[in-house]
Amino acid sequence: xxxxxxxxxxxxxxxxxxxxxxxxxxxxxxxxxxxxxxxxxxxxxxxxxxxxxxxxxxxxxxxxxxxxxxxxxxxxxxxxxxxxxxxxxxxxxxxxxxxxxxxxxxxxxxxxxxxxxxxxxxxxxxxxxxxxxxxxxxxxxxxxxxxxxxxxxxxxxxxxxxxxxxxxxxxxxxxxxxxxxxxxxxxxxxxxxxxxxxxxxxxxx
Numbered sequence: 182x183x184x185x186x187x188x189x190x191x192x193x194x195x196x197x198x199x200x201x202x203x204x205x206x207x208x209x210x211x212x213x214x215x216x217x218x219x220x221x222x223x224x225x226x227x228x229x230x231x232x233x234x235x236x237x238x239x240x241x242x243x244x245x246x247x248x249x250x251x252x253x254x255x256x257x258x259x260x261x262x263x264x265x266x267x268x269x270x271x272x273x274x275x276x277x278x279x280x281x282x283x284x285x286x287x288x289x290x291x292x293x294x295x296x297x298x299x300x301x302x303x304x305x306x307x308x309x310x311x312x313x314x315x316x317x318x319x320x321x322x323x324x325x326x327x328x329x330x331x332x333x334x335x336x337x338x339x340x341x342x343x344x345x346x347x348x349x350x351x352x353x354x355x356x357x358x359x360x361x362x363x364x365x366x367x368x369x370x371x372x373x374x375x376x377x378x379x380x381x382x383x384x385x386x
Contacts, residue, residue: 195237196237198236198237198238198239198240199233199236199237202215202216202235202236202239203215203216203217204216204232204235204236204239206232210222210225211223213232213297215235215239216241216244218244218299218300218301219300219301220249220297220298220299220300221297221298221300222295222296222297222298223296223297223298224294224295224296225295226293226294226295227293227294228293229251229252229253229293229294229295230251230295230297231258234253234258235251235258237258238251238258238259238260239260241305242305242306243260243262244299244301244302244303244305245262245302245303245304245305246262246263246264246299246302247263247264247265247268247277247298247299247302248262248263248264248265248277248280248296248297248298248299249261249262249263249296249297249299250262250263250280250283250294250295250296250297251294251295251297252287252288252289252292252293252294253292253293253294254288254289254292261283261287262275263275263276263277263279263280263283264276264277265277266278280296
């Protein structure tokens with residue numbers, strides 16, 4: 182799939198998501214309805230909040246959070262969910278009282294951002310979030326597998342370079358054989374070593 186096709190599919194998904202979300206903002210601007218659920222705009226630094234951008238980025242699994250923080254970078258909206266301070270079983274980094282740390286570490290200095298308080302947080306089916314996690318895990322596994330195969334190939338090549346040809350065993354000349362014969366009685370034996378190739382006979386007593 183080429184880059185242009187990927188871009189078209191992404192744009193289609195964005196439009197589909199935007200059409201699925203209904204956002205109504207009050208005249209005062211701080212009361213917002215997203216899919217018939219109430220939110221309050223408690224911070225809107227540099228007029229970061231935009232209903233159209235929100236519609237393209239909002240997903241139902243975000244409804245479980247007590248707060249939504251959005252920031253703008255390269256004209257794109259990024260959303261991050263936080264729970265209320267003191268929520269049991271939730272890491273401190275996911276609680277709203279660490280907002281300043283998040284702004285300092287994750288958001289560009291001076292970038293526009295907003296904070297929405299969810300007035301009706303509730304448990305949601307996290308199918309989309311689980312799917313995203315599985316996709317991320319799959320990509321990570323594929324990267325690790327490719328890295329492992331590359332390392333294995335490198336090791337195999339290194340071992341191959343270290344191998345030296347084994348010298349073949351010297352071939353014996355079939356015509357050059359020795360035969361030892363014994364002659365004489367048990368009391369006095371005479372050994373003859375015959376070399377067939379030269380025809381010479383050596384005698385040892």
